[in-house]
Amino acid sequence: MNAPAELLVDTAAGPAHITTPAPRDIWWELAGEDPGTHPSQTPPWLDCLCATGPYRDTSRLYEFEGGRRLVLPLVGSSRPRILDTEESWPARWGIGGPVCPAEASPAEARAVFADLAGLRALRVGVRLRPADRDVWADSALGYRLEPHMTQMVDLDGGFDAVWQGRFRRHVRREVRHAERSDVDVEVDRTGRLVGAFYRLYCTSMVRWAEQQHEPLALARRRRTREFPVRRLEEVAARFGERCAIWVAWRAGEPAAACVVLRHAGHAKLWRSAMDRELAHPVHAVPLLYRLAIEDACAAGCRTFDMGESAPGSSLAAFKAGFGARSFSSPRCLKERVPLSAAEHRLRAAVKRLIRFQDP
Template identity: 65%
Template sequence: MNAPAELLIHTAAGPAHVTTPAPRDIWWDLVERDPDSHVTQTPTWLACLCASGPYGDASRLYTFGDGSRILLPLVRRLRHPPRLGAEESWPAGWGIGGPVAPGGIGPQQARVLFDDLADRPVLRVGVRFRPGDTGTWERAAPAGFRPEPHMTQVVDLDGGFDTVWRRRFHTRVRRDVRRAENSSLQVEVDRTGRLVPAFQYLYDQSIERWAGQQHEPLALARWRRRREFPGERLAVVAAQFGADCAIWMAWRSGEPVASIVVLRHGPHAKFWRAAMNRELAHPVRATPLLNRLAIEEACEKGCRFYDMGESTPDSSLAHFKAGFGAVAHSSPRYSRERLPVSAAERGLRRVVKRVIRFQDA
C-alpha cells in the first residue's frame, strides 16, 4: 500500500481534507460504526478486487471542518494511462460501493464528493450507491453525472428465522424446502476454501445452461462469464474473508448438485454466487434448501439483512429471490465520462444481442 497523500481540496460546496489511499484503521473504524455498511464496502472487499484483477487502491477519506469523516471505497484501473483509465466504486460485477459515513451525509458533504470526483483526471468515474442513500445523491448530483438504475433485493431478518420462515417465505418456497429436506441430499458448509474446486465445477456446468437459455454461443458465453468471474476469484475471496466466506454445498450420492456462496460482515449477510447442475438440483429443490439454511444461520449470528444481490426487474431470478421475502431496493450508479465510451459499448452489445438473438433470462 502506498503512503497516503494529504490533500486540501476546494470545491463549490466548500473545502475538505482528503487522504488517499484511506488509512485502513480509520476505514475499519468507520465501517464498524456505520450500521448500514455492506460487506462490499469493507477493506476486505477492496483487497479481493486488487488481488484478483487489474486494480489499485484509490480510496478517499474526506475530513470536514466540523471533524466529520466520509470514506469512499474506490479503485483505479491499472495498465491504462490515467487519462484513459477509470476510478470506480465499484467496477461492474463487484456490487455496491459508495460512501461510508457513521453520522450520515448532508447535502453539502455529498456535493463535495461529487465535485471532487468530477475533477479526477481519468476517463471515467463511477459510484454505485447503497439502498437508502438514493435521495441524498440524486439531489446532490451535478450536471455531467449520469444516473444508471440498479436494483438489489434484500430479505429483512427482523424477528428471527421463525418470523422470516412463516411471514416472508412464500408458500411455494416453504414447500420446495420441505421437498429438499425429504430427499437424499447431503449438505455441508465450508469456511476454509476447500470446496472452491467443487463450486467451480458446478459453475462451468451453469455456464452451459445459461448459454442455452439465452440463445448465446457457448464459446462466447464461456469467454464472457469467465471474464466476469474468473476461476481464481472465489479462491481469493475465500482466502480474504476466511470464516466469513461460507460455501454451502449440496451433494447427492457423492456428486455435487448445487452450491451458494454467502459472505458476512457485521449485521449483513450477502448471497454472492450460486451454481448448480440443474438436472440433479431442480427436481429436489437443492438451491432453495441452501438459501434456507444460510438465512437461518444469518439470523442465528445476529444479522439484520440477507442481501440477495442485483436482479433484472420481473426476471425469473427476481421472482426466485422474492420467494424468500427479498424486497427490491433502488441502488443507482452515477458516472461521469469525458468521452461516451459506455454508450458505445452498450450500443455494440445491443447489436451483438440482436445478431445472436440473445434472450435475457
C-alpha cells in the same frame, strides 16, 4: 501500496482534508461504526478487485470541519492513464458508495461528487446502497443516474418470523421436500469447497448459454473472464470465516452451491450455481438459501442481500419467494466521453448478431 497522498481542498461543506488511498485502520473503524456497511464496502473487497483484475486502490478518506469523516471505496483502472476510470465499483462488482457512521449532509455529499468530477478519469462511477439513495443521488449534480435494483430480505424478528411471514408458501413446500430427499448439505468457511463450487459454476455455463442462445465457447470465455476461479479463492482467503460456501451433495456429487459473504449486520448472496439435473428434482437451491438465511439470522444480520435482478424477470420473482423486496440502488456516472453508451451499443450489436436472449 503507494504512500498515501494528502490534499486540502475547499468544498461546499468547508475545507476538507483528503487522503488517498484511505488508511485501512480508519476505514475499518468507520465500517464498524456505520451499521449500513455492506460486505462489498470493506477493504477485503477492494483487495480482491486489485488482486484479480486490472485495478489499483484509489479509495479516498474525507475529513470535514467538525470532525466528520467518511471513506469512499474506489478503484482506478490499470489502463494507460489516458483511459483511466475511477469507480465504486466497476460493473458486476456490486454496491460501493460511502462508508459514513452518520448520514452525510447534502453539502458533504456534493463536495465528494465535486471532488470526483475533478479527477482526470474518463469515467467516474459510484454505485449507491439503497439507504443512501436519497441524499447522495440528489447531490450528484452533473452525474447521470443509471438505474439498478437490488433485492433484500429483511431479517428483523429472526428466522421464525422470516420463515413464517416472508417466505412464500410454495418455497416452504419446496424446502420441506428437499429436507425429505437424499440431499446432504455442507458449509465451509475455510475455502476448502472452492473447487466444488467452481465445478458447478462451469456446469451452469452450459445451461446459461443454452437459455441465452449464446455460443458455448463465447459463454465460457466471457464468464471465466468475469469470474475466474482465482477470484473466488481470493475472496474466500481474504474474508475468512465471513465467507461461507454452501454445497448440497446428492449421491456424492455436488448438486448446488452458493457463496455468502457477511459483514456485521449484512449478509450478501454473492454467487450461486447448480447442476440442474441433480438439483432441480430435490429443490436443492431453495434448501441452500433457507439454510444460508437462517445462518445469517443466527449471526445477528439484519438484511440478506440477494443481489441485482431485472425488474419483472423470472429471477426477481424467484428471489421474491424468499421474502426479498426490491430497492433502488442507482449508479451515479460522470463521463468525459460517452464510454458507457459505446459499450452498450457494442454489447447490443453482439447480442443481435448471436440472437442473445436476456434471462
